[in-house]
Amino acid sequence: MIFESLPTTPRAEELLDKAFSRAARSGRSKSGFEAQESMLVTASNIVSDNLENIVTAWPDFDTVDPFYRELADAVLRQSTFSRETPEGDTDGIDALRGSLSEVTWASRQIREIRSEYQTKLRNSNPETGRKHRKQAFARIADILDEISDDLLRIGAARDALRDLPDVRPDEPAIVVAGYPNVGKSSFVNRVTRASNEIASYPFTTKGVQMGHFERDRIRYQIIDTPGLLDRPEAERNDIEQQAISALEHLADAVVFLVDPSGDCGYPLDAQLELRDAVEGRFATRGTPVLTVCNKTDRSRDVDADAYMSVTEGEGVEEVLDLAVGAVDYDPDIPRRGSTPESASGL
Structure with missing residues (x-):
């Protein structure tokens, strides 16, 4: 079934803790510029890659069989997913697509932050480099905070859809x-x-x-x-x-x-x-x-x-x-x- 293998969606704070703790470990074995760059690259890659994986794990609803597409939309409108959707916002698959789009945006933004601050680190002394790395971490945290509700909605959608019966549209x-x-x-x-x-x-x-x-x-x-x-x-x-x-x-x-x-x-x-x-x-x-x-x-x-x-x-x-x-x-x-x-x- 197309929704059965969807992975668990991490919360924003869980993803941030994972990224920053691994970044700290990666910097301990290095010093100066190399330590700050290693921490920046490790944290940004973990966050951006995880966000990208969340999105790519979902099928493209434009190519999903119409049975599953309409059924998924009905299930999402009836489930706890709807209660995670802001009042007055779109519902069902459209709301899910909106949240997935926001997560894609966040992943790209974090990659841009990595590139921007890698350049800054190369042109700075150790103390300034440490400040740049901390600025980058703060911006990454702000972006995750901005999409925290979207991650909750995606997780609720996954929980609502993953246990649907294994009906096969390609069989009579x-x-x-x-x-x-x-x-x-x-x-x-x-x-x-x-x-x-x-x-x-x-x-x-x-x-x-x-x-x-x-x-x-x-x-x-x-x-x-x-x-x-x-x-x-x-x-x-x-x-x-x-x-x-x-x-x-x-x-x-x-x-x-x-x-x-x-x-x-x-x-x-x-x-x-x-x-x-x-x-x-x-x-x-x-x-x-x-x-x-x-x-x-x-x-x-x-x-x-x-x-x-x-x-x-x-x-x-x-x-x-x-x-x-x-x-x-x-x-x-x-x-x-x-x-x-x-x-x-x-």
Whole structure:
């Protein structure tokens, strides 16, 4: 997963302490001009290199798959990252980009300070050289103080994103939708027959469940997202709406489960109304939505694309075959909406 390997972001005071303590050690073995220059170069290199590494560890969001880009933006807007963002400032990915840009600026400024004061040191006596080195250290400290909030925001963003489920935009994905208690989790468990990943998004009330299965040596992802596609659109907040927008980029097919018996606690009319809304939303990307009647051992009283009973093991494989056919995945052809970068994997 693209955010999983992001390193811990140091606080400004931690980075400064590290740089100055190593600089002091580097100067002990030297004297005069060489000692002051060694301390200057050591401290400035440690700070500028660490700041540069913080920025380069992050992916370029312009080349990130649209699923992860929109999902990351939604997560950041909902997480503690937002509380680190100044009131009235931009939010989400834009705020993160702003902080990364500030850190890049700081890294370059510190390199310029190093060059400026190296020249001053070469043209000064030992006592003046010591004053120049201390001036350089003070300016480095001021720059780190200036970006201290940006480092906190980057650290909060890293913490919010690093544990997202390992969804792979370059693999075909089937999203399972429908009201609660219609059998979505049971279906995912049944067709994957394995320990499925359970992970949480900050905007969902239950863990997102994801499993995998294979057909003709192609691995398919199958995903149940409780809290998103299980209630009418009017009941979702802006963050949840954006998360669904991310799913639109990911899904190659949607399996919408209905329970005509009503045992799930929701009348059939309401279930079909939600189905129609999901169809309308995913139709903009040409994503097929299959209506699947579950709990056929209790009722089949609905017009559906397929019928099954997960608890009885009836019709499950046929539903899975129908979903695979709807995906119509050809590994030699880039997926719908993918860029050359995402088609080759992240």
